[in-house]
Amino acid sequence: MDLNYFRLIDRILDLNMVEKTITVEAQVPTENTIFEGHFPGYPIMPGVLLIESMAQTSGWLLVALLNFERMPFLAAVKEAKMRGFVTPGELLTVEASLVHEGSGYAITEAKVKVAGKLRSNATLTFSHIPFPNPDLRGHMDAVAKRIGFPQQALQP
Amino acid sequence: MSSTFDQVATIIAETCDIPRDTITPDSHAIDDLGIDSLDFLDIAFAIDKAFGIKLPLEKWTQEVNDGKATTEQYFVLKNLCARIDELVAAKGAGA
Secondary structure (H helix, E strand, C coil): CCCHHEECCCCCEEEEEEEEEEEEEEEECCCCCHHHHHHCCCCCHHHHHHHHHHHHHHHHHHHHHCCCEEEEEEEEEEEECCCCCCCCCCCCEEEEEEEEEECCEEEEEEEEEECCCCEEEEEEEEEEEECCCCHHHHHHHHHHHHHHCCCCHHCC | CCCCCHHHHHHHHHHHHCCCHCCCCCCCCCCCCCCCHHHHHHHHHHHHHHHHCCHHHHHHHHHHHCCCCCHHHEEEEEHHHHHHHHHHHHHHHHH
């Protein structure tokens, strides 16, 4: 993770275009000013960042399903549950699956696990639009390469 | 079996916490019921699921923005229900 640049996904472990699921890995850093504030003497990952990790994971699934032609944006968070603390240095596995693909919107369910145990889950709504400019498209391309996005999954 | 309007009105009442008796076929979802675009995604999801269709929200929004349609054509409930019935019929014909 690079918390300072809000990049919470390290690499895609699995992307299944038929099942419409994705699994990613994310290493929580051992040190960051976020932990110095949240909280001194008891550092834990903020719940909103666990939600963001689920949103980014879901977002990559949607980018794939939308053939890298549209950009998803988080629109709603429902039933988000923080079931256990996540602490600096832990390795997260984040899973997401598509619940519904509508016109210009999509709904996913996502889970954060540590060593196979559920720590957080949520139902997320995204709106998606064609990439608004080439810079954003280029940025997403660069991040896709870094996290091992399977380009072969895309339709030519 | 309840009508399309009854189902849609129930969805709107439950999704947006709007009193059911204020929802009529002539109600405009946005102007009368105060439903915003984000709430409408929730309603669209519930309608998509309930009727097994995909409301073409993007197409409708584009047509309104281009001046080719009015919001009344799609968001007055009796018109929305007519669109839903057309989509259900088209799905049945294509099956």
